[in-house]
Amino acid sequence: MHLAPDAPAPERPVAAARPGTVWFVGAGPGDPDLITVKGRGLIERAGAILFAGSLVSEAATRWAPAGCEIADSKDMTLGEMVAWLTERASRHATVLRLQTGDPALYGTLIEVVQPLDAAGIPIGVVPGVSSAMASAAAAVESFTLPEVTQTTIFTRVEGRTPMPAGESLAELAAHRCTLCIFLSITLLHKVEAGLREAGWPEDAPVLVVHKASWPGEERIVRGTVATIKQLCREAGIVSQAMVIASPTLGARGWAELTKSKLYDATFTHRFRRASEATKETS
Ligand code: SAH
Numbered sequence: 001m002h003l004a005p006d007a008p009a010p011e012r013p014v015a016a017a018r019p020g021t022v023w024f025v026g027a028g029p030g031d032p033d034l035i036t037v038k039g040r041g042l043i044e045r046a047g048a049i050l051f052a053g054s055l056v057s058e059a060a061t062r063w064a065p066a067g068c069e070i071a072d073s074k075d076m077t078l079g080e081m082v083a084w085l086t087e088r089a090s091r092h093a094t095v096l097r098l099q100t101g102d103p104a105l106y107g108t109l110i111e112v113v114q115p116l117d118a119a120g121i122p123i124g125v126v127p128g129v130s131s132a133m134a135s136a137a138a139a140v141e142s143f144t145l146p147e148v149t150q151t152t153i154f155t156r157v158e159g160r161t162p163m164p165a166g167e168s169l170a171e172l173a174a175h176r177c178t179l180c181i182f183l184s185i186t187l188l189h190k191v192e193a194g195l196r197e198a199g200w201p202e203d204a205p206v207l208v209v210h211k212a213s214w215p216g217e218e219r220i221v222r223g224t225v226a227t228i229k230q231l232c233r234e235a236g237i238v239s240q241a242m243v244i245a246s247p248t249l250g251a252r253g254w255a256e257l258t259k260s261k262l263y264d265a266t267f268t269h270r271f272r273r274a275s276e277a278t279k280e281t282s
């Protein structure tokens with residue numbers, strides 16, 4: 001249903017006795033079609049939408065009903081965001097906080113939920129397609145493979161946000177599993193250093209996906225521990241990119257997928273040699 005621009009907002013219009021619900025909706029990684037059916041349904045009946053940056057604005061404007069209040073949170077403080085959502089929840093039954101990817105990863109979910117809880121405003125969360133998953137899809141990669149790795153770590157390298165003890169990239173990379181490294185495209189020197197420190201060989205594959213799923217803008221750079229920083233510099237990729245380091249990368253082209261020996265020969269074996277050499281010299 002579409003309302004005229006000056007029509008009252010959808011659903012409950014004014015001065016409700018009970019506040020509406022604030023929904024935290026994952027809008028997906030960029031392609032507006034990658035929002036969930038549930039998320040889109042909420043946009044279609046939203047009285048107000050606060051979206052996070054240009055990434056998700058298109059989904060909001062494409063499906064929001066006429067008369068829906070739509071605002072960008074990019075220049076708002078946390079307090080202003082909470083005030084905006086609280087005020088709209090007093091007037092609309094359905095208020096959305098639209099976030100990139102999934103709301104559980106590197107967003108401000110808890111910081112915003114806590115004051116809404118304190119104000120007695122009901123909330124709900126709708127998951128979204130994380131950029132980590134969209135990056136795997138773009139490059140036709142699997143984060144897990146039998147006898148290679150059965151574990152994926154979502155992490156970042158230290159920037160302004162400090163990493164808690166035990167979570168340096170070198171410590172996490174010691175697991176030899178898949179690493180999806182967010183928020184780190186400008187810190188590739190730290191990515192390379194962390195992988196090296198953990199004993200990953202220079203030719204271990206590293207993948208960067210820029211603007212995964214964005215129609216016409218997605219770019220994929222395949223390199224190694226030794227080359228990825230330089231390749232990204234040459235490609236001019238400095239933002240909105242996922243860095244993936246994994247012993248599974250490139251498996252699409254492997255001749256002997258089911259043989260764990262392949263993994264031993266190309267990755268673990270070299271690592272074992274490297275760690276033995278380290279022990280001998282230390
Ligand atoms: N909640 C989001 C992550 C937000 S943090 C999610 O689940 O995807 C922002 C970081 O996500 C960026 O620095 C980048 O590493 C990654 N990112 C977001 N959108 C991306 C995209 N379309 N392609 C590649 N990486 C993306």
